[in-house]
Amino acid sequence: MIRNVANLVPPFENGASETNAALEFAVNTLEVENIFVIGHSSCAGIETLMTMQDDGDSSSFTHRWVVNAKVAKLRTKAAAPHLSFDQQCRYCEKESINRSLLNLLAYPWIADKVRKKLLSVHGGHYDFLNCAFDKWTLDVNGSNNTLGGKHYLVKDRELWL
8 A cells, every 4th residue: 555645646757756666566566456546535635736836835845746636736727617626626636536547557567467457447535524435447448538649438436325
């Protein structure tokens, strides 16, 4: 299990971190068959991202980490400008999970095993207020999200109350 601020998987091109070292070890050494990226409601990391100015303090470790989810913030602002700040944060929590799932597919050892159907990547979101868990699986043969010219959909979505 990897635990970090805002439950983020950084893009592969960002270089080495504890997160991608743990992913590489889990996939290549432990040969896990599933990777779950799980976020939660009222996530202070996502709230930090949503309140952060684009030209914020780049010397802050927190700022430099949560900026990994900047695409999720931009997509949230574009898709949900009419929502309240709290609602935008809930939207961004799930959007950042989807971005992390797509980031996973940029890691060569993960993409290779997903292609060979030896590994699946899943998203999940705990809603503490409503005592609910939403779980979904990335469908690499779908056609909704794009990464590197490839399209992905969510499949096997389940909501547990």
